[in-house]
Structure formats: structure tokens, C-alpha cells
Amino acid sequence: SSELTQDPAVSVALGQTVRITCQGDSLRSYYANWYQQKPGQAPILVIYGKNNRPSGIPDRFSGSSSGNTASLTITGAQAEDEADYYCNSRDSSGNHQVFGGGTKLTVL
Amino acid sequence: QVQLVQSGSELKKPGASVKVSCKASGYTFTSYAMNWVRQAPGQGLEWMGWINTNTGNPTYAQGFTGRFVFSLDTSVSTAYLQISSLKAEDTVVYYCAREGDAYSHFDYWGQGTLVTVSS
Numbered sequence: 001s002s003e004l005t006q007d008p009a010v011s012v013a014l015g016q017t018v019r020i021t022c023q024g025d026s027l028r029s030y031y032a033n034w035y036q037q038k039p040g041q042a043p044i045l046v047i048y049g050k051n052n053r054p055s056g057i058p059d060r061f062s063g064s065s066s067g068n069t070a071s072l073t074i075t076g077a078q079a080e081d082e083a084d085y086y087c088n089s090r091d092s093s094g095n096h097q098v099f100g101g102g103t104k105l106t107v108l
Numbered sequence: 109q110v111q112l113v114q115s116g117s118e119l120k121k122p123g124a125s126v127k128v129s130c131k132a133s134g135y136t137f138t139s140y141a142m143n144w145v146r147q148a149p150g151q152g153l154e155w156m157g158w159i160n161t162n163t164g165n166p167t168y169a170q171g172f173t174g175r176f177v178f179s180l181d182t183s184v185s186t187a188y189l190q191i192s193s194l195k196a197e198d199t200v201v202y203y204c205a206r207e208g209d210a211y212s213h214f215d216y217w218g219q220g221t222l223v224t225v226s227s
Contacts, residue, residue: 033213042220048213102152
């Protein structure tokens, strides 16, 4: 069973701000990383560590964390942001990794 | 530029074996761990484990011991996933993913390999 919990689906109006959350005990010790996956494509990394964006990821994507909850925020969501988003981190033991169940983001 | 290129789709019969390759380029292969992730149709990502590209030592997630083997050929910068005794439920997309420094994030991914198990 997944040790990271995500809401299955979230929607946002075009141009508005949306927060996607990820909960798990391991997040008290480890940062969450975030991936975007569009249909038929491999995931891509959008946020890693405290709040780091890989080259090429728009600055409307940001990450934060508090207690056992990590969040991915998209400020000014665009149509192209519609995708599945997954968090991942080390598990509570620190020896393995785990993914959240994923959140399907719909941009209205 | 960093690239991970996986082998093509496979169609196998139940009980057969398959070996998926992941060829890395654009960086020093032995400097980064390689992970394997799978995704069933319409489902989420599932971490299968990783292999230390320096030592060749694999670590498997729970549920991926026995039939699953990670291996390397460092001479050609390639990681392999071999699955034996294939079952219908092994019909998924398999991804290799490079593990970046510091935060154990997966910074580069292969394009995925669909393995279909059907009689």
C-alpha cells in the first residue's frame, strides 16, 4: 500500500492557482519530489527537494512542505498543465522509495 | 544531453521471460543510480527498486523479489530488467529512471517499454 496519499482528482479554472497535496509520515523526514505525466508519455520531474525546479520547468510550479504534508502549487494554471501529478519520497525506513497514488488535474 | 532509451514493446506468452534494456547517454553511467518503475494501464506509478551502477548491487521493493532481476552492462552504459515466469498481471509499462543527487529524485526517465503478456 502507498505510504503517500494524494487526492485522486483536482480541478482549477484557467489562470487560477491550484495546490496539489501529498501526505505521509515519511515527509516529516524527507522532501517530496513531484512529477507530471501526460497521457501516453513518461513522467517528467517538475519539483524536487525543498523547492527546486529542473531546467525548463516554468516558474509557476512551486513546492512547499509542512509537517507530514507536501504541496505542489501551480500559480496561474495553463491548459497545458492538465495532467496527472505524482509525489514521491523515501519511505519511512529511508531504504526504499514510494509514490503517491497520483492526482488528476483538470484545467477548466 | 542526458538520455535514457529503452528497448521496444514486447509481446510474450505466460510463463516466458523478458529482458528490458535502458541505454544511458550524456553522462557518466556509473555516477548515478538507476531505478525501475512500472505503471499498469490506467494506474499510478509503482517503484520496483534500484541498482547501484557502481557496484551492481540491486535493491528490490516488496513484491518484486524472485521473478525480477536488475542487472548492468557498464561497458555499454545499459541497465536491464529481466522478468521471468511472466503472468498476465505483468502487462504494464516499465520505466527506467535515473536517480539524481541529494534528494533521491528521478531526474531523467526512459520513454517506457510496454510488456504485454498474453496467450
